[in-house]
Amino acid sequence: MKSRAAVALEAGKPLELVEIDVEGPKAGEVLVKMAATSVCHTDAYTLSGADPEGLFPSVLGHEGAGVVQEVGEGVTSLKPGDHVIPLYTAECGKCKFCLSGKTNLCGSVRATQGKGVMPDGTSRFSLDGKMLHHYMGTSTFSEYTVLPEVSLAVVSKEAPMDKICLLGCGVTTGIGAVLNTAKVEPGSTVAVFGLGAIGLAVIQGAVMAKAARIIAIDVNPDKFELAKQFGATDFVNPKEYSDPIQQVIVDLTDGGVDYSFECIGNVNVMRSALECCHKGWGESIVIGVAGAGEEISTRPFQLVTGRVWKGSAFGGVKGRSELPGYVERYMNGEINIDDFITHDMPFEKINEAFELLHAGKSIRTVLHY
Ligand SMILES: NC(=O)C1=CN([C@@H]2O[C@H](COP(=O)(O)OP(=O)(O)OC[C@H]3O[C@@H](n4cnc5c(N)ncnc54)[C@H](OP(=O)(O)O)[C@@H]3O)[C@@H](O)[C@H]2O)C=CC1
Ligand SMILES: N[C@@H](CCC(=O)N[C@@H](CSC=O)C(=O)NCC(=O)O)C(=O)O
Ligand SMILES: [Zn+2]
Ligand SMILES: [Zn+2]
Numbered sequence: 001m002k003s004r005a006a007v008a009l010e011a012g013k014p015l016e017l018v019e020i021d022v023e024g025p026k027a028g029e030v031l032v033k034m035a036a037t038s039v040c041h042t043d044a045y046t047l048s049g050a051d052p053e054g055l056f057p058s059v060l061g062h063e064g065a066g067v068v069q070e071v072g073e074g075v076t077s078l079k080p081g082d083h084v085i086p087l088y089t090a091e092c093g094k095c096k097f098c099l100s101g102k103t104n105l106c107g108s109v110r111a112t113q114g115k116g117v118m119p120d121g122t123s124r125f126s127l128d129g130k131m132l133h134h135y136m137g138t139s140t141f142s143e144y145t146v147l148p149e150v151s152l153a154v155v156s157k158e159a160p161m162d163k164i165c166l167l168g169c170g171v172t173t174g175i176g177a178v179l180n181t182a183k184v185e186p187g188s189t190v191a192v193f194g195l196g197a198i199g200l201a202v203i204q205g206a207v208m209a210k211a212a213r214i215i216a217i218d219v220n221p222d223k224f225e226l227a228k229q230f231g232a233t234d235f236v237n238p239k240e241y242s243d244p245i246q247q248v249i250v251d252l253t254d255g256g257v258d259y260s261f262e263c264i265g266n267v268n269v270m271r272s273a274l275e276c277c278h279k280g281w282g283e284s285i286v287i288g289v290a291g292a293g294e295e296i297s298t299r300p301f302q303l304v305t306g307r308v309w310k311g312s313a314f315g316g317v318k319g320r321s322e323l324p325g326y327v328e329r330y331m332n333g334e335i336n337i338d339d340f341i342t343h344d345m346p347f348e349k350i351n352e353a354f355e356l357l358h359a360g361k362s363i364r365t366v367l368h369y
Contacts, residue, residue, distance in 0.1 A: 011049030050291035064140030174201020176315015194264035
């Protein structure tokens, strides 16, 4: 079938709006018609060429929601008409990772996903007869996309897809990093570096966890107003200080924070986020994704003296079993998604959504098919 899509032909170039060919689902696969998608910084990162797993040409996009059109042979857990959120972190329930009870990472499709193909090693997308790669197992920048059964969460049909698409990455990642990865306790002091969708979702999670003090840090002061609305209590612009930002935070907090979250993807900030943690117990959670070849460093003494460095992928959330609950919590007002959406546009304006994100003028732009 033909499908409207925004294709990443080359790194560093705008997406091309074209009609691509999409093959039907094979065994264990599902064809989904996307209703809405948004642009996460990770899409921009891969398009920039900084992603060591980045492949071109490809169909990017991983934050979306849609409706099942057709299922392949052997698919039992979904049927046409089901409303779904694509998952870049699959959940098969059977692999070593899923059975460990220790992680939300699933091994079932991750190897082929990273190579831009379906689990059988081939692609369902082509343009003028040339194969296009899949991306993160989701490729939500095509109106029709094909995913493995294990990469879809079935959610309520009552939920507006142009809102819950943000649960496919940003909102879930930030809230989950606080509640699942850090397990922030009531009364804690929290520092959040980077106030895009991920940082704001961390603030929302910290409010849910009843943190007493939430310090919002960004070099773009335009981000502070929304951070305040989400519940941040203190606002710090590193550009206004001559001291290293970790020293500024340590001085503000009588020795450092209980938890910090890096939501930018900057390895220097990752170091600052670790070093602003309190001696003896402070934990820093890396959420931001850094470019190819970049590495983190600190003095080992920072760890010897009790600070802990952790990472979080999709907020530690198991998508198939837990995302329907996140959707319910949005529907009953416990999770705020609407305030992340600064722009709504038709799908055709997707390159404008990337420009707004790069310019620091948007939190999330929802694109409507
Ligand atoms: N681990 C995971 O599961 C996930 C990771 N990510 C990653 O999380 C990161 C954030 O994503 P997202 O919220 O979409 O991105 P955004 O670009 O919307 O947000 C990043 C924010 O950080 C600010 N910033 C940039 N440099 C600094 C600095 N030196 N100090 C303080 N603030 C700074 C930016 O300011 P400005 O407005 O000026 O740009 C912006 O406000 C990305 O690296 C993304 O790839 C995303 C989803 C899931
Ligand atoms: N491909 C990159 C790393 C990209 C990455 O870290 N992705 C995050 C999700 S970012 C979402 O917006 C993640 O969950 N990673 C876990 C995974 O299994 O991919 C690289 O190779 O550095
Ligand atoms: Zn994302
Ligand atoms: Zn698994």
